[in-house]
Amino acid sequence: MGKKMSIKEIAKLSGVSVSTVSRVINDNGRFSEDTRQRVLKTIKKYNYQTNTLAKGLRMRRSNTIGIIVPDLSNTFFSSLVEKMENQFFSKNYSTIICDTGRNSDKEEAYIRMLEAKLTDGLIVISGKKTFDTNILSRPMPVVCIDRKPKGKKTLFVSSNHYQGAVIATTELLKAGTQPTLFKVSRNSSSILDRIRGFKDTMKKMGAELHNSSIISLSSDYRAGSDDRRLEIRNKLRKLINADKLPLGIFATSDTLAADIMIAARDLHLSIPGDLKIIGFDDAPISRYCYPQLTTIRQDISQIASQASQHLINAINNTDDDAEDSEDTIIDVQLVERSTV
Amino acid sequence: MGKKMSIKEIAKLSGVSVSTVSRVINDNGRFSEDTRQRVLKTIKKYNYQTNTLAKGLRMRRSNTIGIIVPDLSNTFFSSLVEKMENQFFSKNYSTIICDTGRNSDKEEAYIRMLEAKLTDGLIVISGKKTFDTNILSRPMPVVCIDRKPKGKKTLFVSSNHYQGAVIATTELLKAGTQPTLFKVSRNSSSILDRIRGFKDTMKKMGAELHNSSIISLSSDYRAGSDDRRLEIRNKLRKLINADKLPLGIFATSDTLAADIMIAARDLHLSIPGDLKIIGFDDAPISRYCYPQLTTIRQDISQIASQASQHLINAINNTDDDAEDSEDTIIDVQLVERSTV
DNA sequence: GTGAAAGCGCTAACAT
DNA sequence: ATGTTAGCGCTTTCAC
Numbered sequence: 270m271g272k273k274m275s276i277k278e279i280a281k282l283s284g285v286s287v288s289t290v291s292r293v294i295n296d297n298g299r300f301s302e303d304t305r306q307r308v309l310k311t312i313k314k315y316n317y318q319t320n321t322l323a324k325g326l327r328m329r330r331s332n333t334i335g336i337i338v339p340d341l342s343n344t345f346f347s348s349l350v351e352k353m354e355n356q357f358f359s360k361n362y363s364t365i366i367c368d369t370g371r372n373s374d375k376e377e378a379y380i381r382m383l384e385a386k387l388t389d390g391l392i393v394i395s396g397k398k399t400f401d402t403n404i405l406s407r408p409m410p411v412v413c414i415d416r417k418p419k420g421k422k423t424l425f426v427s428s429n430h431y432q433g434a435v436i437a438t439t440e441l442l443k444a445g446t447q448p449t450l451f452k453v454s455r456n457s458s459s460i461l462d463r464i465r466g467f468k469d470t471m472k473k474m475g476a477e478l479h480n481s482s483i484i485s486l487s488s489d490y491r492a493g494s495d496d497r498r499l500e501i502r503n504k505l506r507k508l509i510n511a512d513k514l515p516l517g518i519f520a521t522s523d524t525l526a527a528d529i530m531i532a533a534r535d536l537h538l539s540i541p542g543d544l545k546i547i548g549f550d551d552a553p554i555s556r557y558c559y560p561q562l563t564t565i566r567q568d569i570s571q572i573a574s575q576a577s578q579h580l581i582n583a584i585n586n587t588d589d590d591a592e593d594s595e596d597t598i599i600d601v602q603l604v605e606r607s608t609v
Numbered sequence: 610m611g612k613k614m615s616i617k618e619i620a621k622l623s624g625v626s627v628s629t630v631s632r633v634i635n636d637n638g639r640f641s642e643d644t645r646q647r648v649l650k651t652i653k654k655y656n657y658q659t660n661t662l663a664k665g666l667r668m669r670r671s672n673t674i675g676i677i678v679p680d681l682s683n684t685f686f687s688s689l690v691e692k693m694e695n696q697f698f699s700k701n702y703s704t705i706i707c708d709t710g711r712n713s714d715k716e717e718a719y720i721r722m723l724e725a726k727l728t729d730g731l732i733v734i735s736g737k738k739t740f741d742t743n744i745l746s747r748p749m750p751v752v753c754i755d756r757k758p759k760g761k762k763t764l765f766v767s768s769n770h771y772q773g774a775v776i777a778t779t780e781l782l783k784a785g786t787q788p789t790l791f792k793v794s795r796n797s798s799s800i801l802d803r804i805r806g807f808k809d810t811m812k813k814m815g816a817e818l819h820n821s822s823i824i825s826l827s828s829d830y831r832a833g834s835d836d837r838r839l840e841i842r843n844k845l846r847k848l849i850n851a852d853k854l855p856l857g858i859f860a861t862s863d864t865l866a867a868d869i870m871i872a873a874r875d876l877h878l879s880i881p882g883d884l885k886i887i888g889f890d891d892a893p894i895s896r897y898c899y900p901q902l903t904t905i906r907q908d909i910s911q912i913a914s915q916a917s918q919h920l921i922n923a924i925n926n927t928d929d930d931a932e933d934s935e936d937t938i939i940d941v942q943l944v945e946r947s948t949v
Numbered sequence: 950g951t952g953a954a955a956g957c958g959c960t961a962a963c964a965t
Numbered sequence: 966a967t968g969t970t971a972g973c974g975c976t977t978t979c980a981c
Contacts, residue, residue, distance in 0.1 A: 323974035
């Protein structure tokens, strides 16, 4: 309510010097219990708050973390971000969330902004390319999620996408189908891993891996749009003509799986009778599909806590000796529901 | 890559004084075209970036906006936030997004943090209670979305929830049903508006408004959970016994509507034959329901741009004369799909 | 145990 | 048109 108090006024009001006030606020250095009480009382009384800008300027750090995310409207990303932001908050960091809309120029601009704010560290999620620390004008700890980093001082946390694809493909094969992988043409490193897992498993299990075993959908269409579904229907029709039923599909995301299921319904394909399908993520949508979608669960909480913990550690390891730049790979898990 | 440059070093390197450098950076004050060129060149050459902490300290403002949001994993909120963040970024503001998880203590803590960062303004989205500017220790412009504000200097932007409820209820009535409203027990001011719209329409159209015309679901269960769906099935069964088919349901969100549709399927209720239903939001899920959900669309882009624009205006109106604290109410719209 | 003072990087009078 | 300087609020030597 009153005007903004500064440490100087608190000092005067408590009859001590600014340095002493600073010491008690940060519980750093020596002071008598008596002074402590007095200072704390004035602080409370006048509702004093530290000016973090001044503090940051002085300390050359801002207790702020930047998160670069491709697309907040994707539930996978938004819950990831939500969880990390929570972690950071509880550790007394604030978080600046930067939604790049998958646009590299914007990404660069954001990075400049974050640097100018003396951000202490960076979380970089997915995106098309690998992340190259060279675009940083000052070294700062960064942890990449689902996105291969390049350069020093960069940690990597990711689900085991390869393993997920292996599990899904094996499952589809066991169910007696000749699996096809559906993806959207945009290629992140996690998708690439899933494709590798798919191919390797196909080969290893002696399944035929032909030209149209991997179907790539236009990234111009949005999930859930009529265009997207139309395109899927067309691909599905071709598949029906070429393969024998039941079809087996590994979709690289649950949203995509959901669109495929709707297209399949339009084509009067029964699930899992005529078409067996497995998604990826265990997104909320998988429980709203009919029948409910069998999928590969990513452990979002785990990813979030590993990533934030690693970043905080890296920030506090002032010395860059601690080169525990081991990648952190997190297990995924098959969630059996009703589409296989 | 080199070390961090300061304005002082740029000054020396370009053979001018710091103030001149500051002037050309901010294009403020006079300087010769020649100096401008020289300074800009050194800035580029050494990859200088303004230290925004120092600037903020000096200017008593940080070019930062805080957004308080109840729950980022709700797509309505996340796309709202995504859109606003975009707007702010393009106007050169950074955004600190604070996910309170609907917890008031956390909300307060966030507000303290934002104040300490000398945030220039606040966007406050929804939440249980009205937002009282008295919890701010220093006056700052805030715009509330979907949440009734209390106190000075507070703008209000919201969809016309009342109108939406009127449209939905009327539609259900026209379809020959005796409408029931389903909600989750948590009460935000927007939900309250929808309830008013529902009740008023029922009365006005001479429909019977009895005790169980409004069904409130436990907020302990998460959307999509088995518990939630079980509870819905029970309520639905009662409804079937009491009313004659077809049932008419106005659900206060699309997610809720989707859960209701799944519960209805378990009960072998056909849609829209036995049950007609209208949701609210036009969330992505409405296009993944079967049949696709008829709903009331909120114009998220409009809300986002109005809110961010108003906030920026308020920030720049240093004088608090501009009391255009008119509420901004945004029209909603019926999206007819296949559930009525 | 406490205070005085320097300085983080910047802007904005106030000079010239 | 440009330079000098005070000071934003804070932390941290260095004295005492």
